[in-house]
Every structure is written in C-alpha cells, then in structure tokens.
Amino acid sequence: xxxxxxxxxxxxxxxxxxxxxxxxxxxxxxxxxxxxxxxxxxxxxxxxxxxxxxxxxxxxxxxxxxxxxxxxxxxxxxxxxxxxxxxxxxxxxxxxxxxxxxxxxxxxxxxxxxxxxxxxxxxxxxxxxxxxxxx
Amino acid sequence: xxxxxxxxxxxxxxxxxxxxxxxxxxxxxxxxxxxxxxxxxxxxxxxxxxxxxxxxxxxxxxxxxxxxxxxxxxxxxxxxxxxxxxxxxxxxxxxxxxxxxxxxxxxxxxxxxxxxxxxxxxxxxxxxxxxxxxxxxxxxxxxxxxxxxxxxxxxxxxxxxxxxxxxxxxxxxxxxxxxxxxxxxxxxxxxxxxxxxxxxxxxxxxxxxxxxxxxxxxxxxxxxxxxxxxxxxxxxxxxxxxxxxxxxxxxxxxxxxxxxxxxxxxxxxxxxxxxxxxxxxxxxxxxxxxxxxxxxxxxxxxxxxxxxxxxxxxxxxxxxxxxxxxxxxxxxxxxxxxxxxxxxxxxxxxxxxxxxxxxxxxxxxxxxxxxxxxxxxxxxxxxxxxxxxxxxxxxxxxxxxxxxxxxxxxxx
Numbered sequence: 001x002x003x004x005x006x007x008x009x010x011x012x013x014x015x016x017x018x019x020x021x022x023x024x025x026x027x028x029x030x031x032x033x034x035x036x037x038x039x040x041x042x043x044x045x046x047x048x049x050x051x052x053x054x055x056x057x058x059x060x061x062x063x064x065x066x067x068x069x070x071x072x073x074x075x076x077x078x079x080x081x082x083x084x085x086x087x088x089x090x091x092x093x094x095x096x097x098x099x100x101x102x103x104x105x106x107x108x109x110x111x112x113x114x115x116x117x118x119x120x121x122x123x124x125x126x127x128x129x130x131x132x133x134x135x
Numbered sequence: 136x137x138x139x140x141x142x143x144x145x146x147x148x149x150x151x152x153x154x155x156x157x158x159x160x161x162x163x164x165x166x167x168x169x170x171x172x173x174x175x176x177x178x179x180x181x182x183x184x185x186x187x188x189x190x191x192x193x194x195x196x197x198x199x200x201x202x203x204x205x206x207x208x209x210x211x212x213x214x215x216x217x218x219x220x221x222x223x224x225x226x227x228x229x230x231x232x233x234x235x236x237x238x239x240x241x242x243x244x245x246x247x248x249x250x251x252x253x254x255x256x257x258x259x260x261x262x263x264x265x266x267x268x269x270x271x272x273x274x275x276x277x278x279x280x281x282x283x284x285x286x287x288x289x290x291x292x293x294x295x296x297x298x299x300x301x302x303x304x305x306x307x308x309x310x311x312x313x314x315x316x317x318x319x320x321x322x323x324x325x326x327x328x329x330x331x332x333x334x335x336x337x338x339x340x341x342x343x344x345x346x347x348x349x350x351x352x353x354x355x356x357x358x359x360x361x362x363x364x365x366x367x368x369x370x371x372x373x374x375x376x377x378x379x380x381x382x383x384x385x386x387x388x389x390x391x392x393x394x395x396x397x398x399x400x401x402x403x404x405x406x407x408x409x410x411x412x413x414x415x416x417x418x419x420x421x422x423x424x425x426x427x428x429x430x431x432x433x434x435x436x437x438x439x440x441x442x443x444x445x446x447x448x449x450x451x452x453x454x455x456x457x458x459x460x461x462x463x464x465x466x467x468x469x470x471x472x473x474x475x476x477x478x479x480x481x482x483x484x485x486x487x488x489x490x491x492x493x494x495x496x497x498x499x500x501x502x503x504x505x506x507x508x509x510x511x512x513x514x515x516x517x518x519x520x521x522x523x524x525x526x527x528x529x530x531x532x533x534x535x536x537x538x539x540x541x542x543x544x545x546x547x
Contacts, residue, residue: 019303101305102255124302 018098020056020125021105027092027118041113042093049097049108058095089118096125141186148194149178153271154356156198158243160206162306163225167250167268168296169206177201195240244269245360246306248353251295252320253304260295261324262331267292269356270349280331280346318361322370322426325353329374347381350374358413368417369427372410376433379406391537395476399440407437425460428453432469447477464494464501472504480511499528503538515544 042060049055064087069080083090092114099105102122109120153174160170177198191197250256251264263281266272278288298304309317332347354371361367383401386392414434417427432453435446454470457463467490475483487495487505495501502525509518522542526535 021303101303101307102253103305103307103309105303106255122302 018100019102019105020096020098021102022121022123022125023058023095023097023105023109023112024091024121024123025093025095025112025114025118026089026121027114028089030088031117038113045111045113046095048111049095052108054097054099054108056096056098058093060093061091064090092118138186141190142182144190144194145178145181145185148181148190148198149271152195152198154244154247154269155240155242156195156202157268157271158247158306159199159240160202161250161268162243162246164206165303165306166296166300167247168293168300169209170202171268173202173205173209174198176205199240242360243306244356245308248321248357248360249308249317250299250304250306252317252324253299254317254320255302255304256295256298257291260291261320262327263288263292264295265324265353266328266346266349268296270352272349276345280343315366318364318366319425321357322366325350325357326370326374326426328353329377333377344381347374347378351378363420365417365420365422366424366426368413369424369430372413372417372430373426373433375406375410375413376430376437379403379410379437385533389533391531391533393537394436395439395445402437402440404440407440410434411437423456425457428456428460445476447473451477464490464498468495468498468500468504472507475508475511480508484508484512497528499525501525502528503541506538506541510541510544519543 046055046058049058064083067081067083069083071078071080095112097105097108099108102124105122109115109122112120114120156174157167157170160173161167164170180201181194181198185191247269248265251268252261256264263274263277266277267274274289274292275285278285281288283291308314329347329350332343332345332350351371351374354367354374357367358371379402380394380397382403383397383399384392392398410430411434414427414430417430432450435450435453439445451470451473454466454473457466468487471483471486473483474480474486484505487501487508490501502521506518506521506525509515509521519542522538526538526542529535529538
C-alpha cells in the first residue's frame, strides 16, 4: 500500500495525505511468560488492522535469546550472540500501519493487547515522507 | 498615510491576526514553522508595500495571499517537499475565494491550541509554543519569563514544531469523550503561563508580569472559541480574580500581605465583576470542574468586599471538591487552613499531619500553613520552627521576610 491522497468528508476540497507509522511493541518478560492468551489476542488485533484497511506489515518477534547481532568494522564481519544487554523490557513485535495522522495511530497503538502490559512506541516512518515526494 | 501610521497599522494587524493567520495556514499544511516564516515574509512585504499603496481593505487576505506565494516558492525550491504543492494550491484557491467573499477567513486557532497542548508534546514546550504561535510573542521574551536562555528556548520551540510536523499531529478539535481530557491540557498550559507570570515582583515592567497578561489574553481567546465549555470560563474567572489582586499583594513599602488581610479597595473591581459573571455562566452548565472550583474559592475571598468576612467552611468544602479531580497537595493544605480558620485548628493540624511526608517536605505552603495552625494552638516553639522552614523554602524575598516575621511572632 502506498501513501494516498484522500478527500476529506468536509465541504472543503482539502486533501489529506496518509502517513505510515511503526508501532514498536515493547513488552516485559514476566508479563509475556504469564500471558497465555497473548497469541490469540495478537492474531485478533492483526485481523482488526486488516479489516480497517490500514495494515502494511507486521510480526511478532522471537525472544531476545534467539537474537544474533552483526556488525561490520574495518571490512570484517563480527557476529555476537544475543542482545547487548539483558533487559527486562524488549522489542516484542512491530506493526506498520497507514493512517491519516498521529491521533489515529495512537488509537490503534492503544488497542494493541500488549499496550496493557508493556508499551507501544509510535514512530512515523521516515520513508513515507520521501515516498510521497520522490514519485 | 504616513510611514509611522502605516507601521502602526501593520503592527495592529499583526497583533490581531497573527495567530489566526498561522493557524489558518498551518492547519492546512501541518507545518507551523513554515507558516510562521511565510507570514514573517508577508509582513516584511507589507512594510515595503503599504506605505506606498496604502493599507488594503482586507489586510488579512493580502497577507495570506503573499504568505501562500512564499510557501509555494519555498516548496518548489525544496525537492523533498514537492508533495506539499497540491495542498498549497488548495490553500491558494481558498485564500482567493475568502478574499472575494465578504466573510472573514475561518478561525482555526482552536485547532492550533489543541496541537500545542497535544499529549504527544513535551509538557515544558506546550505553554511557550502557545505563546509564540498563537500570540506571536518573541522567543527571547518567552525565554526570559521561563528563566531559560534564548537559545535553549528557541531550540525547545523548533523541536516542538518539528515534532508536530514529522509525527503528523493532526490539527483538529478532539471529539468527546476525548475532548474533556484534551481540553484540560490546553487549560493547564494556559494556566501555567499565568502562574509563571504570577511572580512576586511588584515591577510592572517585568516580563513575568507581561506573561500573566498574555495568559489572560489566551484565556479570553479560548472563551471566545469555546463559550459553552464551563471549564474554560472557570479558568478565565480564576485568572481574573487573581489578577484583580495583583497590586494589593504588597504594601506601598513592598511588604507581603496575605490574601485575607489585603485592602479590598485596592482590588480591581471590574476584573472581579467579570470573573464573577463568568463563574455564574459556568455554573449554569451544571458541570463542575477543577478550574471552576478553584475560581469559586477565589470568589468566596472576593465576597469579603461586601460581607466583610470570609466563609471558611464553604472554602473547606470547595477544597474537598477538588480532591475528586485527583490527589492535590495544594488543595489538602488549603482545606486544612480553611478548617482552622473556620474555628477548628486542631482538626486542620490533624489533616496536615496526615499528608505524606515525601510530598510536603519541600512544599513551602505546607510549612507556612503548619506554622499558622500551631500558632493558633499556642504551640509557639513548633510554630517558630515551621515558619522558619517555610521561609527557607521560598525564593520570593517579600514572602521570606513575611514568614520570618511570623516565625518570631511579630505578626498575626
């Protein structure tokens, strides 16, 4: 889905541009361990995003234990196990949505089931900005 | 028209219309900084053009026309902003039609106020942003009132505007049920301008004092835009009651005078009257709120002009009402004092002692209140300690002197 110009329902002819936002879902390890229904709730949320026609991409992430870190220094590839620091909160998943503005993004972020136990970071995609201009 | 008269005319237009023009443009483009830049250029163009050609019949349409041309030029220069062009064309068409029609262009300042106080905005940026974009106050002036360097304030404002643009904060007035919470953020930001300006400095020329007047201007704008929201009326009533007493807070020799001992003939009757009228209108909506209660407390103090006394029992009840809107250490202390003044100092002291230590340890009004109540109970040694503690917690010289005097039992 690409950013689109949409007409507003007002009698003016002003067009609004939709924006893409990443909802970065940060969760708490203990909360994840305790929650049995998390998967079902996550699936339902994804369905709701699709039904609203705003879903661009998204996925849940495996635990930080499954992480491998790569960097390239002086042309040499370095591979490390795991995240840099063991933290209680970690990135548990992400969704990219296409909505008219921040208020709409915040509404969808609040509906994310993990918002009730962790928190959701709402960030505009820098790409959408260029994608609109660089036709 | 002479050059200076034209200059005055431009200044008058800018003062009256600045916020409306910024709001009108920014609510269509989403970019406050760009709107302000374009408007500044339009004002410069007016300074060049109007002395020769006269002030146009519709100065706002003239300024809008020039500003949108500047915006279109700027967007053509910047490749990355190409996407803004259709929006700006739209804006141009609207500006043209509003210039032709008799009606004034739409007032979008309310949307602008809600953007400035959006929950996604840094709390410390909300009030300065309102002052700068809605009232057009110079960033350096705002910086001095908030006791930060002009550079730091400019950076704070630039960051805030960039956030609004890049995060896509919408220019809209929220719908219920969101509205009441969002409105409270707008009210809090305006009140914060007032309290920042509510400094002890009896110096009429101070930037603090100017800020209090600007806060009242914002309060009036909001009342004009949302006349049916009782809390907006409550906030303006509260500010006007306080403003009415500004002069009476100090003696002719600069000594601090507590509210219940102020000479009521030094209060500004017209402001008190306006505040009372606003509060009555607000009460008509039958929907109480934090600012209405705060204003009602001030209203009871104001009634001393006619009755000669203060209904402390009623004040205690109003402070209790404030608890419904969340924990409020100021209201707890206010209620304790009111209980004592109503004839029950030991109940007041008991209420003070029940407050959590952590929230009062550095809270000057708590220690002043405690000193006062202990004095009423003739526990003079403890009163001395409490007043001394209070005096050490204020940065206001006149108040400090007053509190030290009370510590030594020199005043009642």
